[in-house]
Amino acid sequence: MQTKKLALAGAAAALCGVALVAPPAYAGSPAKTVTVTVMGTSDLHGNVLNWDYFKDAAYSDSQGNAIGLAKVSSLVNKIRAERGADHTLLFDSGDTIQGTPLAYYYAMVEPITETGEIHPMAKAMNAIGYDAVTLGNHEFNYGLPLLATWVKQMKAPVLGANAVHEETGEPAYTPYVIKTMKVKGEKPIKVGVLGLTNPGVAIWDKANVQGKLRFTDLVESAKKWVPVVRKAGADVVVVTAHAGDNGMSSYGDDLPVENASAMVAEEVPGVDAVLFGHAHNDVPQRFVTNKVTGQQVLLTEPGRWGNRLSTLDFQLTKQRGTWVVTGKSSTTLDTNTVPADPKIVELLQPQHDTTVGYVNKVVAKSAVDMSAAESPYKDTAILDYIQRVQTEAVEQALPDNTLPVLSIAAPFSRSAVFPASDIRVRDVAGLYVYDNTLMAVKLTGAQIKDYLEYSARYFNQLAPGAPVDVSKLTNAGGTPDYNYDQLSGVSYDIDVAKPVGQRITNLAYEGQPVPADKEFIVAINNYRQSGGGGFPHVTGAEVVYNAQVEIRQALIEYATAQGTIDPADFAVPNWKLTRDGAPLF
Numbered sequence: 001m002q003t004k005k006l007a008l009a010g011a012a013a014a015l016c017g018v019a020l021v022a023p024p025a026y027a028g029s030p031a032k033t034v035t036v037t038v039m040g041t042s043d044l045h046g047n048v049l050n051w052d053y054f055k056d057a058a059y060s061d062s063q064g065n066a067i068g069l070a071k072v073s074s075l076v077n078k079i080r081a082e083r084g085a086d087h088t089l090l091f092d093s094g095d096t097i098q099g100t101p102l103a104y105y106y107a108m109v110e111p112i113t114e115t116g117e118i119h120p121m122a123k124a125m126n127a128i129g130y131d132a133v134t135l136g137n138h139e140f141n142y143g144l145p146l147l148a149t150w151v152k153q154m155k156a157p158v159l160g161a162n163a164v165h166e167e168t169g170e171p172a173y174t175p176y177v178i179k180t181m182k183v184k185g186e187k188p189i190k191v192g193v194l195g196l197t198n199p200g201v202a203i204w205d206k207a208n209v210q211g212k213l214r215f216t217d218l219v220e221s222a223k224k225w226v227p228v229v230r231k232a233g234a235d236v237v238v239v240t241a242h243a244g245d246n247g248m249s250s251y252g253d254d255l256p257v258e259n260a261s262a263m264v265a266e267e268v269p270g271v272d273a274v275l276f277g278h279a280h281n282d283v284p285q286r287f288v289t290n291k292v293t294g295q296q297v298l299l300t301e302p303g304r305w306g307n308r309l310s311t312l313d314f315q316l317t318k319q320r321g322t323w324v325v326t327g328k329s330s331t332t333l334d335t336n337t338v339p340a341d342p343k344i345v346e347l348l349q350p351q352h353d354t355t356v357g358y359v360n361k362v363v364a365k366s367a368v369d370m371s372a373a374e375s376p377y378k379d380t381a382i383l384d385y386i387q388r389v390q391t392e393a394v395e396q397a398l399p400d401n402t403l404p405v406l407s408i409a410a411p412f413s414r415s416a417v418f419p420a421s422d423i424r425v426r427d428v429a430g431l432y433v434y435d436n437t438l439m440a441v442k443l444t445g446a447q448i449k450d451y452l453e454y455s456a457r458y459f460n461q462l463a464p465g466a467p468v469d470v471s472k473l474t475n476a477g478g479t480p481d482y483n484y485d486q487l488s489g490v491s492y493d494i495d496v497a498k499p500v501g502q503r504i505t506n507l508a509y510e511g512q513p514v515p516a517d518k519e520f521i522v523a524i525n526n527y528r529q530s531g532g533g534g535f536p537h538v539t540g541a542e543v544v545y546n547a548q549v550e551i552r553q554a555l556i557e558y559a560t561a562q563g564t565i566d567p568a569d570f571a572v573p574n575w576k577l578t579r580d581g582a583p584l585f
Contacts, residue, residue, distance in 0.1 A: 032318045033326065034183055036191060037088045038238055039079060040302055040310040041072055042277025043136070044092065045099025047305040048124045048348045050340060053101040053359050054415075054430035066336035067305040069124040070348070073341035075309045075333055076128055089179055090129060091193055093277035094136025094242035096121050097150055099305075101429055102355045107142040108435075108550070109358060113149050120351045122153040124344055132177050134195035134240040135160035136277065140205040141435050144212065159195020159240065162221035166214050176229050189316060189323050192234030194225050196241045196264070198278060199256040200249075203531040207437070207548070217256035218243055222268040229270075235323040236272050236314050239264055244279030245286070245299060251531050262288050265297035272325050273298040273312055280304035284332045300330040308332040359426035364559035367566035370418040372431060375411035376458075376474045376481055378585060379575050381567035382418060382431060383409050387488035388570035389558045390523035390551065394440045397545050398521065403442070404509060406489035407523040411481045423559055432552045434482075436525035440545035446516035447537040449504055451485070452492060454535055456503040458484035462496045462579055483533040487522075488574060490514060497579040505578070525551060 047068045052059045059067050080088050097103055102120055106112050112119050118126075125133065133156050139147050151158045151173070161175035176194040183189055199215040222239060229237050244259030257263060261276035265288040276283075276299060283301035290297050302310040315327035370382040387407040395405050416431040443451070460476040462468070473496070475481070492507040507514045521544060531539045559565055577584040 032186065034186075034189060034316050034323075035083075035087065036181065036189060036236065036314045036316060037079065037083050038191070038273070038275070038312040038314070039076055039088060039090045040093065040240070040275040040300065040312065041069075041091075041306060042093035042242070042275070042302050043095045043280055043304040044069065044121065044306050045095055045138070045304065046097060046103025046121060047100055048102065048120055049345060049352055051352070053355060054426050054433075056356065056360060056426060064336055065303075065307040065334075067307050068335075068340070069121075069128065069306055070340035070344040071335035071338060072306045072309055073124075073128045073344045074338035075335055077341065078338065079311060086181065089131045089191060089193075091238065091240050091275055092125070092130060092133040093240045093275050094134045094197060095138045095277060096125075096133065096136065097147075098138040098141045098435060101359045101426065102352065104429075104435065105355045105358055106351065107146055108553075110354075111142075111146060112153070113146050118153050119150050120348055122150055123351070124348055126153075126155045127344060127347055130154075130156040131179055132156050132193045132195065132240065133158050134242055135163060135173060135197040136242040137198040137201045137204055139197075140201050140208050143208045159193070160197045161194055161225050162196050162199070162216040162218060163201070163213055164216060166212055169214075172213055175225055178229065178232055178234055186318065187321065187323065189235050190233045191236045191238065192229035192232065193238045193240055194222065194229055196221055196239060196243065198242050198258060200251055200258050202255055203251050204527055206530040207526060207546075215256070218260040219257075219263050219267050222264045222271065226268055226270045235316060236325055237270055238312070239271050239274045241274055241276045242278050243276060244281070245274075245276055245283070245301070246279070250534065252534050254531070261299060262286075265299055266291050269293050271297055272314065273300070273328060273330070275310060275312065276301050282308050282332055284310075285330045296328075298328045298330055300332065302332050307335055309335060359424065359429065361425050362422045363425060363428065363556050364423045364562060365564050366418040366420055366423050367564055367568070369420045370565075370567065372411055372416040373414050374470075376414065376484060377470055377577060379486070379573045381571035382416060383411060383486060384488065384567070384571045385418075385565065386432065386551075386555065387486075389555050390438055391488065392558075393438055393549060393554055394521060394523045394545055397547060398440070401521060401544075403519050403521045404489060405440075405521045405523065406448070406487055408485045408487055408525075408528065410483065410485050414481065418565060423565060425556060428555050428559060429552060432555055434525075434527065434552075436527050436551050438523060438545070438547070438549045438551050438554060439526055439529045439543060440521050440523050441529060441538055441541035441543055443520055443522050443537060443541055444516065445507075445514040445518040445520070447541070448487070448490070448514065448520060448522070449507055449516075450536045451538070452487060452494075452504045452507070453501050455483075455485045456494045457500045459494065459496045459503075459577070461499060462584075464497055464580055468584060485528070485533075485535065486575060488572065489520075491574045493576055493578045493581075495578045495581065496584065505581070521545075
């Protein structure tokens with residue numbers, strides 16, 4: 001294991017927000033205290049440079065954030081210089097190799113499994129000098145062979161204690177690692193890091209992991225492994241968990257809790273801190289009381305895409321020959337405060353330039369401007385384009401099918417636009433931002449009604465006569481846009497004056513009410529079919545098509561074949577919002 005020299009620090013100051021554990025008084029020389037700093041990222045999602053590939057411009061948002069590992073690297077260098085490189089460690093809590101066209105290109109267009117090229121995220125993280133990296137759920141998106149190649153390319157160990165082999169139950173990845181730091185004239189300090197990934201992988205990437213891997217409960221896994229890490233000599237135990245901290249799940253009770261980071265802190269003795277991810281939140285510092293020991297456990301989450309870097313400071317005091325954590329604190333640092341590290345920029349420039357060339361490739365022309373801005377509350381042509389491509393793909397794949405083919409799509413991006421000119425790869429990628437594949441299932445009219453009612457939970461109830469404020473109309477109960485599904489091939493209204501479960505009216509096929517027992521083929525993405533979002537009926541429905549066709553690539557190929565994208569060829573306004581039966585818009 002890598003050994004780092006650690007110089008002595010002065011006695012820990014009583015800082016605001018630092019949890020202190022008073023050492024017992026004993027005779028002898030004054031206790032020596034050393035400070036260890038752990039830095040952490042999470043949810044990098046393929047962001048190396050401060051670049052928006054969909055806009056083909058430097059990244060910017062309304063909060064003034066910067067993104068990418070090149071910016072992270074500058075902060076890491078700064079902290080290593082201030083604290084001493086031998087005082088510091090750098091961890092990551094997952095979702096690394098998916099999320100940008102850069103990551104997509106080296107997974108799907110020129111996959112590293114075939115070319116042997118180093119994945120851009122491995123190249124950057126190796127250069128920065130990560131000490132351990134934990135698996136996120138999106139690591140499994142491109143299949144186990146590509147993940148295995150990336151793991152092999154990483155110099156840092158890639159952790160995932162609760163990702164186990166289906167048959168044996170043994171860990172499929174390294175569960176934990178211990179980093180040893182030398183202290184001049186003293187016993188070394190050992191920092192143990194236990195990596196835990198998300199149980200939702202079993203649903204979200206079912207096609208890639210079913211029969212091969214299963215994902216055990218984070219709390220139970222931590223209860224198993226933390227004592228092992230302690231027995232191996234760890235003076236400090238950090239859990240890197242790809243799980244939010246609210247104790248909730250997006251998929252019901254079929255799997256262990258999705259966002260269990262705070263539960264690990266509360267229920268597992270021996271954990272000093274949890275560096276968590278998955279929720280994309282900026283959580284500088286949170287303390288949770290362990291129910292068993294009464295000790296304060298530190299939690300922090302470093303935002304997303306490299307816009308924040310968590311720093312966790314641990315004060316360790318020598319007590320009767322043993323290093324004991326006597327204080328701890330954390331914060332998150334904003335990467336917009338530093339320039340990009342020129343070493344990382346130069347190292348990744350060739351792969352970045354290749355990706356920029358790819359996303360700017362013209363695939364077709366658009367006859368008119370098409371925008372997704374109103375897609376969450378109006379039937380728009382740009383989403384109808386997705387519906388058309390999915391419907392035709394399923395129809396062509398099932399030439400003997402006699403049932404009507406419907407299609408489901410959600411407004412993934414409100415900023416997506418097809419300009420009335422050239423359409424480039426980045427325009428299509430900006431419309432369909434996820435790496436989903438196309439499937440088709442068989443549903444009845446009654447099941448489709450249930451499905452649409454569930455989807456319509458997305459809207460807040462609007463009282464008769466109340467003003468229509470579109471900013472307050474959608475995302476009821478925190479439901480994200482990507483969990484609002486729209487259906488093509490049938491017509492229906494959504495009455496937002498009605499309570500949830502009673503909103504779908506006038507559901508019809510070819511002008512006639514849909515009978516409860518009438519069967520349909522429904523084009524759907526793999527995320528939704530596997531249970532993502534918790535929609536009813538689809539996980540148990542008969543699958544009639546699953547050729548692993550990536551939807552985004554299908555959209556690009558369809559545009560290329562057509563040459564011109566004209567809404568006159570496919571746009572069908574088949575649903576609308578109403579209030580007490582009257583159109584809302």
